[in-house]
Amino acid sequence: MRPRNKNEAQEILITLWRGRPEAAFGCAVIDYLSNHLDARHIPFSEFFRLGADGKPAEQTVVINIINYLSGAHLHLLAKGFEYIEGDLPIEIDSLQAKAAYDASINPLTGQFDEAVKRKIFVYFMPSDAAKEVLGEAE
Structure with a gap:
């Protein structure tokens, strides 16, 4: 429920x-x-x-x-992913994040990058359900 x-x-x-x-x-x-x-x-x-x-x-x-x-x-909570190299974070989708972790594929170049896992970060935001449920009066 x-x-x-x-x-x-x-x-x-x-x-x-x-x-x-x-x-x-x-x-x-x-x-x-x-x-x-x-x-x-x-x-x-x-x-x-x-x-x-x-x-x-x-x-x-x-x-x-x-x-x-x-x-x-x-x-x-909804999840988002970003690729950070240097100062500029770039939002990526979940498939790009999975490819980075599973196959060490750089989401920007599509090339093999053995260090890419250290450049992918997860972040969160309130989901649509949270906005609906938590915005309701108690």
């Missing part, structure tokens, strides 16, 4: 991750998203700053929640 508002989305996480740090962290991410519905580029590193009690979140907790929130069940 799709949540109708922020409270319902957070309750899903609390129920699913009861007794684990993912519950509180997931709620913090949903709070963050609800306050940044117009964000177009949330770097992966931003989520580590959302830890509880002023402490950065643990990597496994961040990954668990980001995977869950970008998955089909809630889909509150």
Whole structure:
């Protein structure tokens, strides 16, 4: 069942991750998203700053929640990919990112590039579902 508002989305996480740090962290991410519905580029590193009690979140907790929130069940996060070499980030699609990781193909040149994996970065943004669900009154 799709949540109708922020409270319902957070309750899903609390129920699913009861007794684990993912519950509180997931709620913090949903709070963050609800306050940044117009964000177009949330770097992966931003989520580590959302830890509880002023402490950065643990990597496994961040990954668990980001995977869950970008998955089909809630889909509150949409993913984007960028190629960065030098100062200029260039947006690429998921197929280009996959080719870079699987076959070391540079998305700009189409040529083999053994270092290309270090030049591909994922970022996030609120999904259309997040804008609908988290923008609703509670």
